Amino acid sequence: MDRLGPRCPLPGCLRPSVLIGFLILTASFLSYPMFRTLSLRLHSAVTGSYVSGTYSIVFVNCPNEQIARDIARASLDKKLAASVNILPKASSLYFWNGEIEEATEILLLIKTKTSKVHVLSSYIRLVHPFEIPEVFSLPMDQGDVHYFKWLEEGVEED
Template identity: 60%
Template sequence: MDKLSSRCSVPGSSRSCVLVCLWSLAASFLLYPVLWTLGRQLHSTLTGIYIPGTYSVVFVNSPNEQIARDMARYFWNGVIEENTEILLLIKTKTSKVQLLSGYIRLMHPFEIPEIFSLTMDKGDQHYFKWLEEGIAKN
């Protein structure tokens, strides 16, 4: 405690120095997530490189089709859009996602098709074995 109080620039007792140090440490922990997020956004903006974890996919349960349609309205080019879309799930190796994305962009009618990948971290090992065997054949 004497070493700490001898280095502390806060006048007064060593107890106030400890409190100041604890406050600084707590503020650092509280600000870390904010500074980390701002740093990631700045890096992404300057380099044009997508940072994993920036966006999320949200799955929403709906009691009926009408409520799902009401929730699915979105803004596009300043206009509220309501379209019917079909979700296509393609399972592949993560290493092949870029190649698959290129193929989809060639085939898709939209200027910017909605293409993203979610890694499968957990699941049934029998399914993963079956998937590996199916991908290896192609």
């Protein structure tokens, strides 16, 4: 008998230990965002400090002030954001359908939890009038701990 265990009757068959290891690795990889979020919350709760990347600023360009206000207010109402700045008259130049376009747009700076960025982006794509709205985020690296505590309270938990 083989000391390494019984041989697989089919060519190319994985041993159970290899298959179990692969499943554990895959499950760990797929649940990484959830574990990261939980570990960041635990670290902040235990140390009373802020962990870089817990919060993000989401940038969104809108065609006019009314649409910008509607998106800002809805993001706040849905607890997807704690604060939104509306910056008027951003000049934008960009390629669209092979041509250089120029427009005046309104820029939103939306402050939220990094864990909410995906849901917020999906919501904005749903209500935004542009075919491909400009929605991207940057993590907040440093800042006032009191501000981050206020931001935490303003955004609903997952």
